[in-house]
Amino acid sequence: MSFQNLPPLNALRYFEAAARKGSFTSAAEELHLTQSAVSQQIRNLETFIGAALFRRSTTTIELTDVGKAYFGVVSKALERIDIATALAKAAPGTKRIEQICLSASPSFVHLWLVKRLSKFHREVRSVQLSLNVTRHYVDFEAENVDMAIRHGNGEWPGLQAELLMKDRIVAVCSPRILQGRRQPRGLAEIGNHPIIEDRVHRYWTRYARFVGGDIDVRNAILYDDSGVIVEAAINEQGIAMARASLAASAISRGHLVELFEAKFSETLGYYVVFPAAHALRKNVARVSKWLKLEAARERG
Structure with missing residues (x-):
């Protein structure tokens, strides 16, 4: 099958949560996102479909007829995918590997990170590192990125920043x-x-x-x-x-x-950054720890 009508899968998660909760705000709290991010993703989904899924007022949301029919199918499909994934993960011989998406600039990836990736995969066995190589600061609420490496003074509102290495x-x-x-x-x-x-x-x-x-x-x-x-x-x-x-x-x-x-900055450096909610994720912490240890090894 070509799946020509398949929408962005993240948008389906946001839609399902909002429809089940009856609230964009409650869905955002469950997904550790902002209300505006959930609302925008659902608007993108409605644009993709070409029909409104919710009737919106100043204080409430309500599923349209199209939304009700869509929710009935989507919720069951996501439930079946969740169950199938749990069974696959529990199958004998299955290795628990989580994919972590790390965003970094092309210059940092080319001149520092890429030559260390084979070592990373030798030492951190249960994580598959996926690189998002971009020059712009990713929007964690809208993009499927778990963590990033940024150059600056360590101050990015709403994000937890851990010093990777000071830079001269x-x-x-x-x-x-x-x-x-x-x-x-x-x-x-x-x-x-x-x-x-x-x-x-x-x-x-x-x-x-x-x-x-x-x-x-x-x-x-x-x-x-x-x-x-x-x-x-x-x-x-x-x-x-x-x-x-x-x-x-x-x-x-x-x-x-x-x-x-x-010398004109004492705080300039590379930082590992991620939303505060991601700090609770074991493999995000493991990737951050490995990067900081590798940077420390280089300093001697």
Whole structure:
């Protein structure tokens, strides 16, 4: 079967809970989501179907005739899937493996995480790690993501943040740029070197402001991806302000030289984040613990 009429399965869970509870708010509490997230998912389901499933007033919701018929089928189907899954999980020889979806930026995945995945799956046997590689901050209420790795100061409203590793911002360049030239040790010594600037975070500009200096970035080469900035520096495009965590491998291999550190934040780093309700989930905690241990091993 092609299942051409199959709707998003998460939306079915939200619809079933709201119809059973007779309330978007009660459904949201059961699912550990916000009322607006449940409401939006149900509206998406109604758009997919092309018919209203609920009659809404300011204080109540009520199933339409289409909604009543749909709920009768959906609730039984979800119940049968739940029972079948429980039986499958209890079958002799079945391994209890939970899939955990981890969201992270392309630069972090490419330069730090991906080379550690085989080790993760050797050491954390009962978890299948699924990666959501994206540059935007995922919406935990609307997207099927369990946890994420974010770079910042550790403050994201509504989310629990656990420090993975503090990060330094360092000036780096290819050693070939420095051939026959004195290695610059600060902003005043950058001189006529080409500059690679982060279009989003403006690390050169922030560093100049912090030390009370001045730098002309009008002709800087601009990128909006931290991993691309590291690659650009390796390829001799100029001197970059880069995240030390992402540049570490290239520095250790001699592809980059660290010139100096730009100290302007004590809280900057990578954090493992997830909704507070997910902290109770055993495998979310296990993934977070493994990531933090791996980062600690790297620090020595």
